Amino acid sequence: MPVRKSAFVRPLLAITMVAASTLYAIAQKAPTPSRVRGTIERVDGDLLAVKSRSGEDFKLHMTGDTKIAGITKISLADVKVGSFIGTTTVPGPDGSQKAIEVHVFPESMRGTGEGSRPWDLRPKSTMTNATVSESVVGNDGHTLLVKYKGGEKKVVVPDQTPVVTYVPGDRNDVKPGAKLIAFVKQLPDGSFDANRIAVGRDGLTPPM
Structure with missing residues (x-):
């Protein structure tokens, strides 16, 4: 006795719709914050x-x-060559990395989270924990060259940027x-x- 194709298609279609609905719900669920x-x-x-x-x-x-x-709040002048810092940056219009905050780690915390990774403070923001190897004062603030294991980054720090420790x-x-x-x-x-x-x-x- 021939089996009608619809006998297979309808259950398969129902399963597909349920799976799609489940995936949509998962996609819409807010991510768990860390x-x-x-x-x-x-x-x-x-x-x-x-x-x-x-x-x-x-x-x-x-x-x-x-x-x-x-x-606590400190001055940008307290960020020295050799300081181990963390900084949240966002891409500037010219492609540079602009700091929106800088935090200086005490010596006891040197090496904490060393590296560069996406951050959730602002869209497209990145957190970089690294050692300051160069510091140059310019008309629009400081430019820091920071180095971490496997890479380095040049960071522009405007004068009004919050700096803490x-x-x-x-x-x-x-x-x-x-x-x-x-x-x-x-x-x-x-x-x-x-x-x-x-x-x-x-x-x-x-x-x-």
Whole structure:
């Protein structure tokens, strides 16, 4: 007895439509953040309620292993040849890399995250952690040549660029009203473990 082609086509079409719908839903789902930037609204023991810069609410858990640092403002003149820095850059109209923030690591943090990678501060932004090998002062700010394992980058740092450094911190820095950037891992209940927290001192917003 011949089997009608439609007997196979209809189930296959239904499966295809379900799969397509599932893939579309996955594509539309917001990516899980690995960094949270915002303001601490409440502190309840080890749990932080944070309002992100975009208005989202996050619950962050501090653990016994959570590292806490303070962020303070310094001068661009404090960025010396030999300094190990991190800098977020965006492409300029002429193809140069323009810094939108610079943070200087203390000697104890030298080598942290060395290299260059995409960053989520702004569209097309990149984070580069590297050692300053040259510093040239020009009419429109500084130009830094930074070198890291496997590469180097020339970075233009306008005079108004925020420049900060890390200082030792503790849980006394983690208080309502403080601005932070937290490096996080999502838990099954939708909350997050905070592996590292950097808190701005004296109302400072961590620029990275």
